[in-house]
Amino acid sequence: MQKDSNSSDPLNSIRVRHRKRSTEAPPDATKPNGSKLLVNDRNKYKSMLIRTYSSIWMIGGFVFIVYMGHLYIWAMIVVIQIFMAKELFNLLRKANEDRQLPGFRLLNWHFFFTAMIYTYGRFLSRQLVNTVTSDKLLYQLVSGLIKYQMFICYFLYIAGFVWFILTLKKKMYKYQFSQYAWTHMILLLVFAQSSFTVANIYEGIFWFLLPASLIVINDIAAYFFGFFFGRTPLIKLSPKKTWEGFIGASITTIFSAFVLANILGRFQWLTCPRKDLSTGWLYCDPGPMFKPEHYSLTGWVPQGFPWKEVRIMPVQWHALALGLFASIIAPFGGFFASGFKRAFKFKDFGDSIPGHGGITDRMDCQMVMAVFAYIYHQSFVMSQSFSVEMILEQILRNLSFEEQHILYMELGKIFHERQLMQ
Template sequence: MVCLLRFLLPASLIVINDIFAYLFGFFLGRTPLIKLSPKKTWEGFIGASVTTIISAFLLANVMGRFQWLTCPRKDLSTGWLYCDPGPMFKPEHYSLGESVPHWFPWKDLAIMPVQWHALALGLFASIIAPFGGFFASGFKRAFKIKDFGDSIPGHGGITDRMDCQMVMAVFAYIYHQSFIAPQNFSVEIILDQILRNLTYEEQKYLYEQLGEMFHERQLGQN
């Protein structure tokens, strides 16, 4: 099951990165970044990267407050509007202690675990994903065309707008499956790992410990 936040957050970060790359490049751009995209500048790239990473951290906090974005979904029914979104969206409190001046208004911070993951998405969206656009630019130059299409006036076609999004979508899926999605282990898989990785003495110790745990649980139920 997935929630809307896992789609909207990565997509929003690409949009934010594009917008601020343009703004920083327009107002501060002096140094060309890559020949494939003559209008790209180092100033725009760096400014957009910093802005995107900060935005990822803050945007994850804002989105994580709405259940219609965080509730897991299986279908288009309305039951998913109310749920327990899980520990990923429950704030954890970090005390700043004496590391901040006495006049500082916040003595502790409430940060959702999803915000730490959002930093990884923001880092990818700002540093790696733009190369999807660079690749698309090189592809168009090779075929001597300006845009892939003309369905969006002034912006080309859908592919011209989605080049970075496609790279980001692949990364977001792999990251989610690797670091966020719960892993399902069957009894057969666990037993196989025990037999492969534990010595005979360790297996015997595990067996004895499990026996004691089951015995204590039975006594507790009686």
């Protein structure tokens, strides 16, 4: 479309572009030459200051929560989730139409908590099983919850569904159905992200912290590279993003991934998976993934070079894949959010964080990343094959202690017979 108008009337299109530029920048900004459109902008400095200040607070709080442990990180995820849902629910509603539908917002939150019980319920009870195996009564309660959790969630969902239908109001149908659809989209988005994130945390904080940090690093690097060198607009959706920022950030992120994985990989607090809900100290065998391997540099570096070998953890190679994804694909989460904002004509998803906009504005790329990290970890890192894990879960879930023991003895017998045969 735009191409057409360019070719049909190039002069006009240049004029249009020029006029647009001067509206975005303050009217008195000096323009040394036309190509440096993104380097000089007075507002940039003020907004950068605010943004830096709240970024520091966020990062500090984040580090403290990570130090506190799995359960606290989970709680943080839930809080973020509630804020995001709130921002998104608010976004698309029309106050005047809502006034005629008492209790309609409540329905959104009913679905929200149903989704929460669904996504976290199973996970929570599996962790609980490991936490309280000694108490038989609690074990049975938890088993019951696991067993009927799906049914309970379905029941709650259907209750909301029936409620929705019974409160349909003439002339409001279209608004109500659109809201219903959006509620589902929002919940899908918010819970897909956060349930994967929580799963990552319990596989080892490493698998949450590294991807999340890479996104932050990429964002910050893109911001600064764009700030100082940005000239060439990257994509129409986000006029502030530049190729210089994108490429600079990519290199920074991939390099950081490799280094950061080595640093984070040294702490058992971060690398050990946690199978229960306790918050105490963690000890485990980190496994071969985090055992440094020695690579000789002889022949690769000049004679006088101080290092004769490097020690690289295998996990660092995986970190490269995460870095690549964080810098190349994850930004599309941001483009998506930008496009969405433009489509529905608003600037930010909210105003919770000064200089950043809403929580959702900060989470756009994190979401894409968390899902990738989870699936990457499941597919390429987890040493145990998936099927063993699945069957083990089935055993712990569905069999009583006695039955589990019978199964164990049976398996032992079979192995014994096999050995006799060989």
